[in-house]
Amino acid sequence: MDHTTIRGRIDYLSRRPGMEGKRRGGETFLITKHGDGRRTLRATCIIDENSPRVLRDSITNLAPDWTPMGGFVQISVDDAFVGSTWFDFRDGMARAHGYNVREGHFSQEIRLAERPCFFGTHPIQADALTTRCFDLSQGPGRQVIPYFLMCSTHHRGADGPKLVTARELNLTFIGEEELTVKAGTFQALHFLVGANTDDEYMGTDRHPPYHVWVTADGDHIFLKGHVTGYMQTYYELAVLERGEGDI
Template sequence: MKHKTIRGTIRYTSNKPERLGQERGREYFMLTDQADGVRVMHAHCEIDDAPNVIRDVVMSLDPEWYPIDCSVRLTVGDKYEGTGLMRFSPTQADCETSNRRDGRITQTIALQERVRWLGAHPICGDALCLRIYDLAQGPGKQAFPHLMLTSPDHRGATGPMLFALGFGLEFIGREEVTVAAGTFPALHFRYIDTAGELPQEHPPYDVWCTDDGNYIFLKGCVGGYMQTYYELVELSSNA
């Protein structure tokens, strides 16, 4: 077998005092590294908080972890919200989508530079995105102006459509992290500089991922009005 597959489960809980530790969702993901160097992410995400969200995402990344293509299907409040297919070349981003509010939409976006990352809103993807930070520069902040989202909503509960933005990543440092799935050498990052890029500024968001080149999500916490916590509870691999 020439490919490697990693499977995991992430539990979503609340950090709000009145709901501290209460489960509010879950995510099942699979990452397959193929023999041609392509990595394919499958993620099934469930958010229980009303209006509840069910999201299914399949995204492929080239050997340098630039997005190749992505499909998203979304249910919000137990009703079909939309389905979209995005494709990327060095000079163009394309999206064909159908959603409950707007019907069928076609987007063709000319690019001055390649899209460095597509945020499709699975939590496991929030760790994979950290791969774009140049660790050779050590702890600090780096800016990434050429990014896209499938929804500007903080829960990813609209669309799907392509939304261009930029943000920053701050590398805090290396730590050892213990979660329900085990104890791991970890990289600690913080998402920063979202002001002015989104309809509503995203609250502070810290993420810890594995320090093994796979960037597997270990844990994360969002502050502000969201007050949410995410933790890896199961992890397995065929390697």
């Protein structure tokens, strides 16, 4: 076979006072790099911490230019099934067909002027792939992604899943650095995701700053990240394996 694979495990931890270092859950992911340039991200995510507890299984298919081709998301919240949906982004259309407990069976179609830069499905490794939208040739600074698609706008992705259009994601490239995490030492790219730059902001009306470090080798593998403000969450790559052929 002409494909290669990347496997990883990410630990979900807390930085809240009195809960520093407490495990909140985790994520396992498998990326297939196909011989024709496509990529497939498979991820299982578990948030064990209450408010609410989430179990997510997702598949995201990327074209050779890294734009999303489609995927699948299934969600359980507090051990109860919430919904599952299939997504497809081709022929100038975004399509979704699924079932969730609020609406039953549904189908959606949205006409697209162009394929979106990314599709947000809420795994942490999927968050890391959004950094691929940043044009690194421009150097450090802020760039705005004009629009993108999501399966949910809930901060934990705990509803839906269904097709949601979102606009203006701010990505700030801070710089390159050497970084050591549980999985090893890597050359990393440091990004800030979102328009909010106030790490001390404690309000809930806008998402706190989200700092993300990814590998600088072109694969954009998540290394570590943290959300400040009222969330105080921390994520770290604990295991990374690369191979060829069979998984």
